[in-house]
Amino acid sequence: MIENLDLSLVNWSRAQFALTAMYHWIFVPLTLGLAYIMAFMETMYYKTGDEHWKRTTKFWQTLFGVNFAIGVATGLILEFEFGTNWSNYSWFVGDIFGAPLAIEGIMAFFMESTFIAVMFFGWNKVSKKFHLISTWLVALGANLSALWILVANAWMQYPAGMHFNPDTARNEMVNFWEVLFSPVAINKFLHTITSGYVLAAIFVIGVSAWFLIKKREIKMAKHSIIIAATFGLLSSLFLAFTGDGSAYQVAQKQPMKLAAMEGLYKGQEGAGLVAIGALTPGKEYDDNKEPFIFKIEIPKMLSLLGYRSTDAFVPGINDIVEGGYAYTDANGEPQIALSAEQKMARGKIAIQALADYTAASDEGNSEMMEYHKAILQENFAYFGYGYLNNPKSIIPNVPLTFYSFRVMVALGFLFIGFFALILFMALKNRIRQYNWLLWISVLMVPLAYIASQAGWIVAEVGRQPWVIQDILPTVAAVSRIDAGAVQVTFILFAVIFTALLIAEVSIMIKQIKIGPK
Amino acid sequence: MIDTTYIFLQHYWWFIVSLLGALLVFLLFVQGGQTLIYTLGKTNDERTMLINSLGRKWEYTFTTLVTFGGAFFASFPLFYSTSFGGAYWVWMAILFCFIIQAISYEYRSKPNNVLGKRTFETFLFINGLVGTILLGTAVATFFTGSMFSVDKMNLTNLSNPIISSWETPWHGLEAALNLHNLSLGLAVFFLARVLALQYFINMVDDISISTRARKQMWFNAIPFVVLFLVFAIWLMLRDGFAVNPDTSMVYMEPYKYFKNLIEMPALLVMLLLGVVLVLFGIYKSMLTGSIKGVWYTGIGTVATVLALLLVAGYNNTAYYPSTFDLQSSLTIFNSSSSKFTLTVMSYVSIMVPFVVAYIWYAWKSINNKKIDAEEMQNESHKY
Numbered sequence: 001m002i003e004n005l006d007l008s009l010v011n012w013s014r015a016q017f018a019l020t021a022m023y024h025w026i027f028v029p030l031t032l033g034l035a036y037i038m039a040f041m042e043t044m045y046y047k048t049g050d051e052h053w054k055r056t057t058k059f060w061q062t063l064f065g066v067n068f069a070i071g072v073a074t075g076l077i078l079e080f081e082f083g084t085n086w087s088n089y090s091w092f093v094g095d096i097f098g099a100p101l102a103i104e105g106i107m108a109f110f111m112e113s114t115f116i117a118v119m120f121f122g123w124n125k126v127s128k129k130f131h132l133i134s135t136w137l138v139a140l141g142a143n144l145s146a147l148w149i150l151v152a153n154a155w156m157q158y159p160a161g162m163h164f165n166p167d168t169a170r171n172e173m174v175n176f177w178e179v180l181f182s183p184v185a186i187n188k189f190l191h192t193i194t195s196g197y198v199l200a201a202i203f204v205i206g207v208s209a210w211f212l213i214k215k216r217e218i219k220m221a222k223h224s225i226i227i228a229a230t231f232g233l234l235s236s237l238f239l240a241f242t243g244d245g246s247a248y249q250v251a252q253k254q255p256m257k258l259a260a261m262e263g264l265y266k267g268q269e270g271a272g273l274v275a276i277g278a279l280t281p282g283k284e285y286d287d288n289k290e291p292f293i294f295k296i297e298i299p300k301m302l303s304l305l306g307y308r309s310t311d312a313f314v315p316g317i318n319d320i321v322e323g324g325y326a327y328t329d330a331n332g333e334p335q336i337a338l339s340a341e342q343k344m345a346r347g348k349i350a351i352q353a354l355a356d357y358t359a360a361s362d363e364g365n366s367e368m369m370e371y372h373k374a375i376l377q378e379n380f381a382y383f384g385y386g387y388l389n390n391p392k393s394i395i396p397n398v399p400l401t402f403y404s405f406r407v408m409v410a411l412g413f414l415f416i417g418f419f420a421l422i423l424f425m426a427l428k429n430r431i432r433q434y435n436w437l438l439w440i441s442v443l444m445v446p447l448a449y450i451a452s453q454a455g456w457i458v459a460e461v462g463r464q465p466w467v468i469q470d471i472l473p474t475v476a477a478v479s480r481i482d483a484g485a486v487q488v489t490f491i492l493f494a495v496i497f498t499a500l501l502i503a504e505v506s507i508m509i510k511q512i513k514i515g516p517k
Numbered sequence: 518m519i520d521t522t523y524i525f526l527q528h529y530w531w532f533i534v535s536l537l538g539a540l541l542v543f544l545l546f547v548q549g550g551q552t553l554i555y556t557l558g559k560t561n562d563e564r565t566m567l568i569n570s571l572g573r574k575w576e577y578t579f580t581t582l583v584t585f586g587g588a589f590f591a592s593f594p595l596f597y598s599t600s601f602g603g604a605y606w607v608w609m610a611i612l613f614c615f616i617i618q619a620i621s622y623e624y625r626s627k628p629n630n631v632l633g634k635r636t637f638e639t640f641l642f643i644n645g646l647v648g649t650i651l652l653g654t655a656v657a658t659f660f661t662g663s664m665f666s667v668d669k670m671n672l673t674n675l676s677n678p679i680i681s682s683w684e685t686p687w688h689g690l691e692a693a694l695n696l697h698n699l700s701l702g703l704a705v706f707f708l709a710r711v712l713a714l715q716y717f718i719n720m721v722d723d724i725s726i727s728t729r730a731r732k733q734m735w736f737n738a739i740p741f742v743v744l745f746l747v748f749a750i751w752l753m754l755r756d757g758f759a760v761n762p763d764t765s766m767v768y769m770e771p772y773k774y775f776k777n778l779i780e781m782p783a784l785l786v787m788l789l790l791g792v793v794l795v796l797f798g799i800y801k802s803m804l805t806g807s808i809k810g811v812w813y814t815g816i817g818t819v820a821t822v823l824a825l826l827l828v829a830g831y832n833n834t835a836y837y838p839s840t841f842d843l844q845s846s847l848t849i850f851n852s853s854s855s856k857f858t859l860t861v862m863s864y865v866s867i868m869v870p871f872v873v874a875y876i877w878y879a880w881k882s883i884n885n886k887k888i889d890a891e892e893m894q895n896e897s898h899k900y
Contacts, residue, residue, distance in 0.1 A: 058897065062898075065623055065898070066623060066624070066627070068623075069619055069620045069622070069623035069624070070619070070620050072576075072579065072619045073615070073616045073617075073618075073619035073620055074616075075583075076579070076582070076583055076612065076615055076616065076619070077612055077616060079583060079586055079587065079590075080586060080601060080608060080612055082590070082597070082601075083586075083590070083597040083598060083600070083601025083602055083608070084601045084602055084605055084608055084609060084612075085602070086602075087597075087598040087599065087601065087602025087603070087679070087680075087681055088598065088602075088672075088678065088679050088680055088681075089598075090590065090594055090597045090598035090601070090602070091594055091595055091597075091598035091669075091680055091681070092672070094590060094591075094594025094595075094597060094598065094854070095594060095854045095855050095858050096858070097590075098587070098590035098591030098592070098594050098597070098854065098858075099591045099854075099858055099861060099862055099865075101586075101587040101590055101591065102584070102587035102588045102590065102591035102592075102862060102865070103587075103591075103862075103865050104587060105580065105583050105584030105586075105587040105588065106584060106587075106588075106865060106866070106868055106869060106872060107865075107868065107872075109580045109583055109584065110580055110584070110872045110876060111872075111875075113576035113577065113579075113580045114875060114876050114879045114880075115879065116576070117573060117576070117879065117880075117883065118879050118882065118883055120898040121573060121883050121896070121898060122882065122883045123897060124895075125882065125883045125885070125886070126882045126883060130882065134879070165855070168669070168855070169669040169670065169672050169680075170594075170669075172854075172855040172857065172858065173855065173857050173858045173861070174857060176861045348675070351672070351673050351675065352673065354672065354673050355670065355673035358670055358673075386675065387675060387678060476672075476678045476679075478679065479601075479602030479603070479605065479679070479681075480602070480603075480679040480681065480682045480683070481602070481605050481683075481688060485605060485606070485688065489605075489609050492613065496613070496616060496617070499631075499632065500616075500620055502631055503620070503624055503630050503631040503632055504620070504624075506629045506630065506631045507624060507627045507628070507629055507630050507631075509629070510627070510628050510629035511627070514628075517897070
């Protein structure tokens with residue numbers, strides 16, 4: 001079956017997309033949060049007329065500009081890679097997926113680029129009020145663009161508001177609001193942008209702490225720390241809240257991802273949440289190895305988080321592959337889960353029904369068209385399984401998902417404590433007494449980036465093998481090109497992105513050292 | 518049953534995509550300007566003025582490119598799937614040209630930029646040279662065709678479910694070897710430079726730069742006009758990719774694009790008016806002391822490109838033809854999004870005038886002063 005399709009093509013295509021997305025996500029979260037922090041600082045300038053605030057705002061804006069440019073560059077590549085590397089995907093779901101990208105361009109990117117120009121070049125040319133509004137619009141534009149791309153991503157995790165049209169052989173949108181306001185989309189948007197706010201807050205605290213260590217720009221640094229710590233504390237609490245919402249959505253919509261996040265092979269009622277644990281290396285779903293070398297669990301917590309009930313059954317990897325457990329579907333109806341084999345069989349029935357429908361359509365046989373269409377619709381929920389040939393292929397990379405999840409959550413909670421401590425110390429005006437605390441603040445910056453990347457690894461590795469959950473696997477989504485071609489572009493991207501990252505970091509450090517002008 | 522609303526929406530979206538494409542070609546003056554920094558700027562200060570005058574506009578070109586891509590994806594996803602996934606090397610080359618542009622303005626003059634000022638200037642030059650030629654070449658394939666096939670029923674082939682394939686191993690690079698394509702690619706390159714010269718004449722208040730720019734007009738406007746005429750006359754004479762509206766079969770029709778202009782006189786008028794405006798603007802910049810040439814040539818460019826792109830898609834024409842398998846050719850009917858999606862997108866397009874209005878307002882607010890040496894001294898955010 002799919003073995004005819006070059007698996008290395010799929011893997012290289014995934015690698016290239018992952019590379020671009022991860023590089024893109026180095027720059028975007030800072031943009032999302034720093035825009036608001038700057039806007040708040042400029043508001044202080046507008047209200048007080050104190051030149052100190054203007055100087056502070058302009059300093060952070062310089063860093064914003066350096067960071068923004070490279071986010072733009074990587075973002076362009078992401079948009080076009082849907083076409084260049086995932087051409088089948090582009091047709092199969094382009095009717096739904098294209099719209100958010102276009103809306104993003106029209107609504108958000110022009111807003112960002114127009115008002116960034118006013119923000120950078122307008123200081124002495126437009127009124128203070130217009131300048132302030134422009135800075136706020138930059139923040140709004142950045143967050144709006146995040147909205148649309150995250151709606152698109154959420155839709156891939158939970159395809160809503162669409163149906164399959166056998167005449168065009170693709171999925172078509174039937175309800176825009178279901179796409180935009182799907183619970184997964186709302187959660188994903190809020191969770192992701194607040195993660196950006198947290199990262200930006202830590203960045204601002206870290207840079208400000210460095211100034212305090214160097215005994216420079218004391219006033220600016222202290223003010224920046226108070227603003228960033230307040231913003232960060234509120235954001236990190238909200239982040240935990242939306243993280244809980246995300247986990248609940250994953251449990252409902254992507255149970256395999258949840259099982260991978262927890263390293264849960266055998267499902268159980270009243271499942272505990274692994275707080276700390278080490279997975280057994282080389283564990284496969286069908287061997288008899290213990291999944292964990294050791295683990296410390298919070299009893300019943302996973303059932304509570306995933307199903308809002310301490311006794312709920314959480315299916316494990318084995319259960320999902322083998323089927324046979326009871327669950328409640330999206331309509332509230334009790335169901336018995338199919339095994340992966342059964343889903344694959346039904347997927348093949350759906351795909352064959354599409355072929356038969358088209359043949360009947362070519363013959364003009366409307367009766368047979370209706371017949372095959374009914375079969376297709378009945379089995380469409382498993383369409384993507386038809387392209388798989390091994391039940392095990394529905395299992396994502398468990399260790400990567402499991403550890404990334406733990407890194408993200410642990411750091412997330414650490415950040416809450418960090419913000420609370422920093423805010424308390426800053427408000428008590430004692431922050432400069434503790435040099436170790438200032439150094440910790442600097443060291444927090446890379447941790448924020450790690451947590452942010454880990455979050456996307458959980459979301460994207462955890463949903464494999466799906467591009468569109470249950471509907472289209474990566475193997476059926478790629479473009480028909482040589483794996484060698486993708487290898488070449490992968491290497492070129494890796495080299496150029498890395499070179500630009502090095503330049504960016506170097507410029508950033510220099511600008512920080514120069515300080516506000 | 519004919520669904521006239523759907524047909525209208527398909528035409529409407531082809532118009533929007535064409536308009537974005539036309540605006541993009543005009544905005545490529547930024548790219549053109551990037552190839553002229555050292556031709557026009559003999560001192561560091563002069564180069565700084567030139568780069569800063571472009572640096573305040575580059576994001577519009579970039580954003581228009583992104584929006585063009587997004588709008589094309591949303592309205593004609595089969596094009597996105599077939600062309601981007603098939604003509605892989607051309608699109609990748611274009612993308613590389615634009616990555617290196619996006620950071621160059623911001624990083625060029627910053628201390629500790631690792632790669633050095635000249636590297637970023639070289640990036641800008643490559644973007645201006647290769648980016649424009651390749652974009653023009655790629656657009657020319659809308660008239661000359663490419664070697665690909667599309668079979669949606671491949672989805673039901675479990676061993677190879679990919680619907681579009683490119684039928685040459687060159688994956689798009691072959692387009693640059695076709696002389697007709699190349700005539701447009703080079704015409705776009707020289708046009709971008711002409712527009713850039715006119716933009717500098719208008720925007721930069723410096724006598725030695727504008728003197729050099731006016732002189733350079735000769736070396737760029739003449740090749741542009743010649744190349745454009747070659748492309749346009751060739752286009753009028755060549756066979757085109759016509760669609761039979763009853764059977765949807767694609768066939769070759771002599772003088773198809775010429776006939777399209779005759780059958781759609783509004784487009785003929787738009788095209789002629791556009792060409793006249795372009796030439797008038799060039800005349801203004803070359804032979805009079807006017808600084809307003811960029812407006813005439815700019816508006817003329819938008820009108821000309823818009824008319825040409827509409828000719829490629831309207832009047833039962835396949836806008837992305839396949840010379841490998843005529844019936845795989847893409848038309849605005851067989852490659853578009855569903856009626857529902859096009860309708861949703863059309864509501865979104867109502868926002869476009871507001872976007873244009875705020876761009877115009879914001880720019881008027883910060884652009885009322887020309888760029889000169891003094892302003893460069895005082896500017897806090899300088900490239």
